[in-house]
Amino acid sequence: MIAEKRLMLGKLVINKQPIAEVSAQQKTEALISGIKNTGLSVLTWSEENQQLLIRLQYAYSNYQSNQYASDFPCFSSQSLLSTLDDWLAPYLVGISKPEQLKKLDLKGALLARLTWSMQETFEKHFPTHAIVPTGSKIKISYREDESPVLSVRLQELFGQQETPRIFEGRIKLQLALLSPARKLLQLTQDLSTFWLGAYTEVKKEMRGRYPKHYWPDDPLQAQATKRVKKYM
Known part of the structure; x- marks a missing residue:
């Protein structure tokens, strides 16, 4: 960050001098101004923080x-930019x-907009992971709309007969059903209908392609597994 005093004629710089004494508040105000002019993209958004932001706005x-x-609170880009002084300024001290x-x-800054009780409710209603019948903890990928x-x-x-849900049962997850090699087999929000219909064709194909894996005739009465048949 550079602070200087300029003498200008229109956009032409006639003279400039460095300013040595700049307060912490002035530095923060300059950063806030720069971020407002440039946009939130100037900040470093990790995949984790991007997903958190999408999850917060989805909530x-x-x-x-x-x-x-x-x-x-709203977590849209417009809302975040207009309230930078409230949620981001405290985290810019010393930068x-x-x-x-x-x-x-950024994670701490975003979550600081919520009270402790709000954070607990948010994590309960819109969790980062879901538990499936094998006990695996699977990451949920959130999307904006x-x-x-x-x-x-x-x-x-x-x-498992019913599609997993979040937000106290109000929202069904979109299931991306994968093969043992993690290739997409089917997208569905109605697991029970899939078992009764499309699973039959999927089973036929998968038995030929992955014969060492378990492909029961009745998936609703079968044991969920992460392993091949001989280790079950």
């Missing part, structure tokens, strides 16, 4: 449409170099 949209948790900005605790996706190997869902 806000569903809270609004269901008239639930009306005090939950004056680009490498310091890259290490900014569509149902979240749970990508899981088909065999780990044997015995």
